[in-house]
Amino acid sequence: MKLLTKTTVYFLLIMLPVFAAGAFYLYTKFNKEIKHETDEELVNDKLQWMRYLDTASVNNPIFSISTPEFNLQPTEKAAQSKHKLKGINIYQEPENTYAPFRQLSQVITLHNNNYELVLRKSLIEKDDLIKNVVFVMLAAFAGLFLFVLLINWLISKSVWKPFYQSLGKIQRLQLNKMEATVFDHTVTHEFNQLNAALNNMTTRIHNDYTSIKELTEDAAHEMQTPLAIAQSKLELLLQDDTLSEAQLQSILISYDELQRLSKLNHNLLLLAKIENQQYPVTEQPNLCAVIEKYLLLFEELIREKDLIIYKEMTDHAPWPLHPALADIMVSNLLGNAIKYNYPNGRIDIRVNANTFSIANTSQLPEIPADILFQRFKKQNTGYTNSNGLGLAIVKKIADSYRLQLHYSFKNGEHVITVTPGL
Structure with missing residues (x-):
């Protein structure tokens, strides 16, 4: 994971809970204020009703009335000095749903009789208001969050730009061009x-x-x-x-x-x-022509062992190699195939623009992969008269020109395959 991405992820992990806690706090605070304002309205209505009922006659029909928002009924309960406030849900027949209400209740004494006074106020409109406010608040939080995230990303990208420039120079660094590489001065x-x-x-x-x-x-x-x-x-x-x-x-x-x-x-x-990369690619030699040249040069050695040569080559197979290194690679691989073969053995050569493989029969066992391309290392005593640099040179050529080198041993044949890298 890139450092800038990692910083952004950490920022998200920190800011998301903060924004969520802030949104929850504001919603709770706003909802509490709405209830507080509704309770004050209910208390004010109670005071107004109390003044009105003190002046009304006992036989007034208002002393026995019940509506969703106002209820006054005679009761045997004792008078209460303080009202009670709570939230309730009342069934609304037209909508066939329950609607939230805020309720004030108190037993009061009027003309020496006790009455239970119940006042209610609908919170439907206030709930809609809360939902709208919450929506606006969340939209504002989301916009702010995205804005802060974008600004943080832009600032971080600008701040870390010198680092990535230096990293790019290191990745492109070459030993023979290192003298010209200079890491610039920055403001950080x-x-x-x-x-x-x-x-x-x-x-x-x-x-x-x-x-x-x-x-x-x-x-x-x-x-x-x-x-x-x-x-x-x-x-x-x-x-x-x-x-x-x-x-x-x-x-x-x-x-x-x-x-x-x-x-x-x-x-x-x-x-x-x-x-030291002293062999730049100035042209792409035809590998088929190079192979034919060395088959002709090694003709006497091939005839001495009566080797069978099988060739499957395209007419033209240009490879991204210096001509001298193409000669060295082919001569080393073909020379080994002849040198470690047995009389009446076989050498298979396959070449096209994407693959060069050479397989040879041999009485020698498989070469361990961990020492195959190492310098001066040949585990089996059958590999005599060798300084161990042939395959090491081929490996170095492959690495320098981004070629893939693969060795396998099957059916008594040693197979080395070279393919251009990606």
Whole structure:
């Protein structure tokens, strides 16, 4: 959940009970005031009736009258010094419903006789008034609530805008372009502190990255020269007829290891260049043509093992890769498929604009997923004469160009599938 959304939700959770409590309080207060005003009217009417009845004769028919709003009847009850007020519901025959009334009752003494005086006032109109007031009040509360919510959202969005700008820069950050990334000054102290820390961090990271990059490149280049000299010297020694068979064998082993070291150095330099994004996509090479090229280059190795090659390729399959990296990916995958295959084995190659898969038979077991693409790690001893960088390079190419790399093992076949990412 976004921070702005989270803030808004918390604001809603806090404000809704507050507004509900405020609405309930105002409704209760207003209803109480209506009843109070009605009670005052009833008391005033009682006083008026008392004055009138004091001057009326005993035989006046008013001393025995009953209506929904006025009732005066003789009673044997004792006289009361104070009236009683309460709310009642009276059946209304025309509407066939009960209507709310406010009632005042008191036993009074007139001309030495006791009478029960009952005065009532309808609350129907006042209830309608309350409903209208409540509706207006709720509408006002709703409007105010939405207005406050909108203002809070706009203010929060404006206040948090520098944060999201800095976050966007971090998400788009690239090591080779980090030097040009600057987090701007804002009017908010906390964001200024954050941006200052980010500026310092990116500067340190860029400096470290530049130092490591230069060290890697320099070391790789510097190592190539002594390796080449050592290989040339060993080649000369291999041509010396005065050396014994054991000496020649030792020199040959050293020569092979130097070649392996040279290849390792080259692959490490290649990984560093890929990580540094030194292979921009300037064109989309046809993967089918690259595969055909390497099938031709590996033709002798394929013939030695009598491998069966099955191809299912479209005429043109452009892929978003640097041409050099397309060559490296195909050569590594196809080279492994040939290298770890058995005589009379099979290699299946399928290519189109959306999928590149290569499957090969092998007597070697499934490679554990947790070490498949890791550098210098091959669990099974059957994977000999390998520095473990082939699939690591393919994985690095896939990550750098947002390709999805999937490995599976079924029916004795190792299958690696590459698909463009979303």
